[in-house]
Amino acid sequence: MVNIIISTVLTFLLEIVKAEGNLFAYPFINLDVLWVVIPIYLGWFFAEFFQEKRGTSLGNAISNGTIAFWVGADWARTTLRVKAGEALAFNIAFLGKMFMAFMMFVYGMFIIVEGIKAKKMIHYAGRIRVVTYFVLMLTPLFYGHATGNLIYSIIAMFIFFPAFYYLIELIDYLVPDNAAIREETEGFGEKPTSGLNEPFSTIGTNLTTPSGSPPNRPF
Numbered sequence: 001m002v003n004i005i006i007s008t009v010l011t012f013l014l015e016i017v018k019a020e021g022n023l024f025a026y027p028f029i030n031l032d033v034l035w036v037v038i039p040i041y042l043g044w045f046f047a048e049f050f051q052e053k054r055g056t057s058l059g060n061a062i063s064n065g066t067i068a069f070w071v072g073a074d075w076a077r078t079t080l081r082v083k084a085g086e087a088l089a090f091n092i093a094f095l096g097k098m099f100m101a102f103m104m105f106v107y108g109m110f111i112i113v114e115g116i117k118a119k120k121m122i123h124y125a126g127r128i129r130v131v132t133y134f135v136l137m138l139t140p141l142f143y144g145h146a147t148g149n150l151i152y153s154i155i156a157m158f159i160f161f162p163a164f165y166y167l168i169e170l171i172d173y174l175v176p177d178n179a180a181i182r183e184e185t186e187g188f189g190e191k192p193t194s195g196l197n198e199p200f201s202t203i204g205t206n207l208t209t210p211s212g213s214p215p216n217r218p219f
Helices: 002-029 031-050 058-084 092-116 128-142 150-159 161-174 179-186 195-202
Strands: none
Touching (some): 002 128, 031 058, 031 179, 058 092, 092 128, 128 150
């Protein structure tokens, strides 16, 4: 009995790992899908390491929400266009694609709306690595690639999400800050003013002398 349970658990875990590997690898096998996801990979890389290495601002999160919003809208458009050409029957496949498009659309709208409201959770839900992960994982499923069991693929997507998230977090921690990150975190305001910037250093100060008389002006 114990051997059967262990064997069942190991088989399940193996199927989960295979499903996750297939989702990651599929774009590199199907060049048409790779062409679709290349901009997503590039946008994620540059945003992750040059903008969001130390966290995600609400502005960045809202911008990331537009990615999910647009992907959902494009999936719905693609599905309806294929259906109009009678290449897709009104069946579970059609409904499944529309449901995925709707959920991605709602996810993007949620990030945008809640980000405008300055909700703190959007710093996490709208992070580029989160948006990118779910777009990349769902794209092969949308295009009809689900080797084995569709349920395994969906379960694998959620099980491996924490591993993906914290692996990128570890890489962020180990990789030294680049010049763009240092420039943003240090800020211009911390640098001493000199030259042409000096006249602006008096903005917001009291323009009278301690005696109450106007300051001497050079003109």
